[in-house]
Amino acid sequence: xxxxxxxxxxxxxxxxxxxxxxxxxxxxxxxxxxxxxxxxxxxxxxxxxxxxxxxxxxxxxxxxxxxxxxxxxxxxxxxxxxxxxxxxxxxxxxxxxxxxxxxxxxxxxxxxxxxxxxxxxxxxxxxxxxxxxxxxxxxxxxxxxxxxxxxxxxxxxxxxxxxxxxxxxxxxxxxxxxxxxxxxxxxxxxxxxxxxxxxxxxxxxxxxxxxxxxxxxxxxxxxxxxxxxxxxxxxxxxxxxxxxxxxxxxxxxxxxxxxxxxxxxxxxxxxxxxxxxxxxxxxxxxxxxxxxxxxxxxxxxxxxxxxxxxxxxxxxxxxx
Amino acid sequence: xxxxxxxxxxxxxxxxxxxxxxxxxxxxxxxxxxxxxxxxxxxxxxxxxxxxxxxxxxxxxxxxxxxxxxxxxxxxxxxxxxxxxxxxxxxxxxxxxxxxxxxxxxxxxxxxxxxxxxxxxxxxxxxxxxxxxxxxxxxxxxxxxxxxxxxxxxxxxxxxxxxxxxxxxxxxxxxxxxxxxxxxxxxxxxxxxxxxxxxxxxxxxxxxxxxxxxxxxxxxxxxxxxxxxxxxxxxxxxxxxxxxxxxxxxxxxxxxxxxxxxxxxxxxxxxxxxxxxxxxxxxxxxxxxxxxxxxxxxxxxxxxxxxxxxxxxxxxxxxxxxxxxxxxxxxxxxxxxxxxxxxxxxxxxxxxxxxxxxxxxxxxxxxxxxxxxxxxxxxxxxxxxxxxxxxxxxxxxxxxxxxx
Ligand SMILES: [Zn+2]
Numbered sequence: 001x002x003x004x005x006x007x008x009x010x011x012x013x014x015x016x017x018x019x020x021x022x023x024x025x026x027x028x029x030x031x032x033x034x035x036x037x038x039x040x041x042x043x044x045x046x047x048x049x050x051x052x053x054x055x056x057x058x059x060x061x062x063x064x065x066x067x068x069x070x071x072x073x074x075x076x077x078x079x080x081x082x083x084x085x086x087x088x089x090x091x092x093x094x095x096x097x098x099x100x101x102x103x104x105x106x107x108x109x110x111x112x113x114x115x116x117x118x119x120x121x122x123x124x125x126x127x128x129x130x131x132x133x134x135x136x137x138x139x140x141x142x143x144x145x146x147x148x149x150x151x152x153x154x155x156x157x158x159x160x161x162x163x164x165x166x167x168x169x170x171x172x173x174x175x176x177x178x179x180x181x182x183x184x185x186x187x188x189x190x191x192x193x194x195x196x197x198x199x200x201x202x203x204x205x206x207x208x209x210x211x212x213x214x215x216x217x218x219x220x221x222x223x224x225x226x227x228x229x230x231x232x233x234x235x236x237x238x239x240x241x242x243x244x245x246x247x248x249x250x251x252x253x254x255x256x257x258x259x260x261x262x263x264x265x266x267x268x269x270x271x272x273x274x275x276x277x278x279x280x281x282x283x284x285x286x287x288x289x290x291x292x293x294x295x296x297x298x299x300x301x302x303x304x305x306x307x308x309x310x311x312x313x314x315x316x317x318x319x320x
Numbered sequence: 321x322x323x324x325x326x327x328x329x330x331x332x333x334x335x336x337x338x339x340x341x342x343x344x345x346x347x348x349x350x351x352x353x354x355x356x357x358x359x360x361x362x363x364x365x366x367x368x369x370x371x372x373x374x375x376x377x378x379x380x381x382x383x384x385x386x387x388x389x390x391x392x393x394x395x396x397x398x399x400x401x402x403x404x405x406x407x408x409x410x411x412x413x414x415x416x417x418x419x420x421x422x423x424x425x426x427x428x429x430x431x432x433x434x435x436x437x438x439x440x441x442x443x444x445x446x447x448x449x450x451x452x453x454x455x456x457x458x459x460x461x462x463x464x465x466x467x468x469x470x471x472x473x474x475x476x477x478x479x480x481x482x483x484x485x486x487x488x489x490x491x492x493x494x495x496x497x498x499x500x501x502x503x504x505x506x507x508x509x510x511x512x513x514x515x516x517x518x519x520x521x522x523x524x525x526x527x528x529x530x531x532x533x534x535x536x537x538x539x540x541x542x543x544x545x546x547x548x549x550x551x552x553x554x555x556x557x558x559x560x561x562x563x564x565x566x567x568x569x570x571x572x573x574x575x576x577x578x579x580x581x582x583x584x585x586x587x588x589x590x591x592x593x594x595x596x597x598x599x600x601x602x603x604x605x606x607x608x609x610x611x612x613x614x615x616x617x618x619x620x621x622x623x624x625x626x627x628x629x630x631x632x633x634x635x636x637x638x639x640x641x642x643x644x645x646x647x648x649x650x651x652x653x654x655x656x657x658x659x660x661x662x663x664x665x666x667x668x669x670x671x672x673x674x675x676x677x678x679x680x681x682x683x684x685x686x687x688x689x690x691x692x693x694x695x696x697x698x699x700x701x702x703x704x705x706x707x708x709x710x711x712x713x714x715x716x717x718x719x720x721x722x723x724x
Contacts (some may be wrong), residue, residue, distance in 0.1 A: 029363055031347045034354075038324065038383050086386045117367045134463045167460060171602040171610075181507050182552040199529065214699050215594060221572055226501070227548040227595050232324070250701035274324050283322035 012292060013270065014054045014299070020270030021047040023210045040082040040096060041072050041167040045094040046286040048101055052310045053289050053301045057101075066104045069095050073104070076117030078130070086174060087122060088130045101313050114152035117143050125160030126178075136177050136294060137168055141190035144196050144197045145307060151315055153197075165191045171207035184227035185216060189238035194195045195243050196306045213239050214251035221256030222275070232274045233264050236315050237287035237294075241305035244294055253293040261288045323475065326649070350380055361390050362635050366397040375447065382451050382458050399440045403433045434476055441476075444468045449491070454707060456495060462504050466511060473520045482519045488512040501549050502540065528561040547585050548595040554579075555602055559610050572613040579603055581613065584631065591635065591642045601648070604628050605655055618665045619672055625656050625673075643696045646688045648705065651684050678717075682710055 008103065025049060027033045036043070036107045051059035072095060078087025092113065099105045120127045120143060127139040140161055147153045167179040167193060173181025173189035187202040188209070195201050216223040216239045222231025232264045236257060243249045263276040264284070271280030272288035286308070293303040302311035307318075314320075358372040360703045374391040377384055403467045445468055451461050472484040489512060495505040498585045511529050534555065538550035558579065562572055581602045592598070604625060607614055616624070629652050660673055689707045 029344075029347070031343050031350070034347065034351060035381050035383075036322075037386055041651070049438070080386065081639065084362075086389050088385065098619065130389075130638075131322075132463075134459075138657075150368050170552065171606060172598045177503075177507060178510075180510055180556045182503055182549050183501060211702070212598065214702050218699050219698075227598065228546050229501070234322075248702070248705075250505055251699055252701075254696035256698060273328070275330055279326040281323050 010055075012249060012257055012262060012289075012297065012299075013265055013267055016267065016270030017052060017265075017272070017289070018051060018059055018270075020266075020280070021051055021282060021285065038081045038085060041069065041079060041091045041098075041291060042081070042094040043282055044068065045097050046282045048288045048310065049097055049309055050282070050286040052101060052313075053286075055295050055299070055301055057310075058067050062102055064097065066102055069098050070108065077109070077112035077114075086130065087116070089117065089127060089142045090129065091140045091145045092117065096146040096149050097307070097309055100228065100317055101309060102190045105150065105317075110150045110152060111217055114147060114150050114155045117147055118155040121156050121161070123163035125162070127156065127161075137165065137187050137190045137194070138177070139163065141194045144194050148197050149307075151317075157310050158198050162195065162203070164200050165194050166203060169204065172212050173205055173210075174212050185213070185223075185224070185235045185238040185242070186259060188213070189242050190243050201245065204246065208247040210243055210246050210251055213243050213246075214248070217252045217257065219252065221258075221260035223252070223257065230258075230275070231260065233261055233272060233284045233291065234274065234287045236261065237291045237308070240294055241290055241308065244305040249294070258292055258295050261291050303307075354384075355381070357387065357390070361386075366394045368394075368395055368398055369380070371398065377510055379451065382455050382461050383533065385460050388460050388464050392464070395444070395471075396595070400437070401446075401548055403437075403473060405429070409445060420693065422591060437475055438472075438480060441468060443482075447628060452491075452495065456502055457504060459504070462508055468545060470513075472476075473515070478519050478521045481517060482522070485512055485515045489516075493534060498536075500544075500547055503549065506553065526561075526564050528557050530565060530570050532557045532561060539586075546593050546595050548598070549721060551585075551595055551599040555599065558612055562612065562686050569613065569615045573616055574610040576603060578618075588635070591639050595642060597644045601651065603650060604648075616667065618659070618667045622656065622659050622673065625652055625659060628652055641695065643692055644693050646695070650685055650688050650692070653681060655711075657681065679714060682714055685710060 002163070008266045024043070025045070046058055048065065051057065069079070070084070071083045072081070072091065072203065074080065074087045076087055078089070079092040080087050082090045085091075088214050096105070096113065117127075119131070120139070122128060122135065125140075126135045126137070127143045128135050129139045143156065144158070144161065145155065147155060164179075165175070166182070168175045168177070168187070170176060170183045173185050176182050177185060177186045177187050181187070182280070192201070192204075192209075195203065214228070216225070216235070218224060218231045218281065220231060222233070223236040225235035225238065229235075240252065240257065241248060242252060260276075261272065264278070265271070265288070266273065266280045269280065272285040273280045274284050290303045290308055293300040294305060304311045304314040307314050353373065357377055359372070360367075360373065371391065371394045374387050375395070377387045378402055381387075389526075406429065425655055435495055445465065447470075448461055448465050451458070452465070455461060469484055472567060473481040473516070476484075477483075492509045493510060496509070497593075499505065513531060518524055519525050532554065535550045535553045536661065538544050538547055539554075544550065558575065562575060569573070574632045580600075580603050583596060583603060586593075587596050587600060603612070607616075607621075629649065632649050632652065636642070636649065639645060659680060660676070663671070664670065686707055689703045689710075692703045696703075
């Protein structure tokens, strides 16, 4: 479903977005830069992936990026958000994703990372984020994402993990952060992603879940993350990528969604916001660009809906 | 780096020179504070003055998860040490007349320890309240609060520990009043309830009934019907409560009937509220073991779904533009077709299953789907897929019929 033939007012300002992403690391005199230090490594993943999808894979300096990622690693094998920050699964996944995109997974000790991640799996099959014990289906997906990129899914009990995911499914077909928790598009993305990585999508009722997902689209074209909530570019991605994994992306109006995402751009300063007219950030910039790529927007690199990474990287590493 | 709902124009307008100057000062202060704290952390300083520094950093930036970790490491080494009874001296002679017996001394030391610790834990929980009010969607704060409460369970007597958990119900009740869809709040509520239900060293006592009553008040409150979170919670609690109370099949069917009545009247009030329709779908079509009445006799189920289809047809006459009614009609007309083809329960008679003209019924369903495509064009791909399945199935049936 290629989204082409869009008019001037519906164009993607690639050059502006590239410049915006490249400028992020030069804002060290801003308070916001430092108040988001706890996200830095994920920020690099968001920026780098967006650049790749916009066909600027060399938009960040490769050697410096790899060196920075490695500077976030702990002896344990896990990665923190920035040097001086504790290891956590969220940043470990970002680190592995960046290294995979840069084709630099061989520069780290894969086994050490894999065994750190494997150590987070609990008896129930779920994963904690770190040694402090918080559990969430986001962490479970992160573990499976990173381990599959490392070629080390065998380090964990995949069946147990999937049993846990299935226990998180609700009456509406959706998934929550834990058994009994309300369905939420972000958690659905992680659970469907985990099922996809494990090759277990056949275990769920795709029609039921996809019906809930397609009802997320609002008249303005954007998608919300739960019933009766506002539309948002990041939720749009989680919903549409889940629909794509379920082979039902055509259950929503792609052209309307593409127009909504394009309206969220800052045409002058570059970057994409959660909603039209709001402040942009690199997180929504990635999910906006990835959303357009999934919709077949002209001139973009193809995105993989399971990993939110360039499709060709996944094909090469995971082989499917 | 990930912001929500901040307007670009309002932000630009707020960037006066004075504001920027203030921000520069704040930045200098913040960086100095973080550096000082990080230095102590790398030096392995677990003192109360370091704890104070983490308080300052976290008030400015509660997303700084490493600071929460550091804070917990300090607390575990200072304020939250476990109780250790004083070792009685070896070969101690029996307490002479007029002196306290060592067991009594240890007991009162333990009591003093618990009172002091309860105060310290309360202080920790109070530190978090203003942070939760300002940042109700920050995972790390909720997370730290749960950790502190777990310490209550581990370090205090069961009664004292449970009191702390009970106090949390009030807090989370207030948070959910402020934002009745905050999913952190709902998640937290489920965890708190489960701790109260399963006290350390105590017996399980269910709160499912009270919690169900809580959701009932929620959905009946102003704007409550659209509260998808509360309906979701009902779908979790009702089956649990039925199970715990050992309800038989008839009682389960009565329960389903009551819940259906509640939903039907809510839908009649506002048929465009999609929250209601998802929950209604579960009531009508779920048959798995976590549904309300999984063992409903087959003919009774057919009668129930038939009644719902009739009710929906009437509702459609009053609200011809409501797509949810049409979607439900498509779903339950198909459910009925499937039910009629399934084997009956023992003692039920084939004669009681109404004969229907399925091809005609299918034409009606296809008609509804065409209307839906026009009414709800954003999701036309979904309706077309449904139509394709019906056409393919009836083609297969025709082929079998012709061959037969
Ligand atoms: Zn967002």
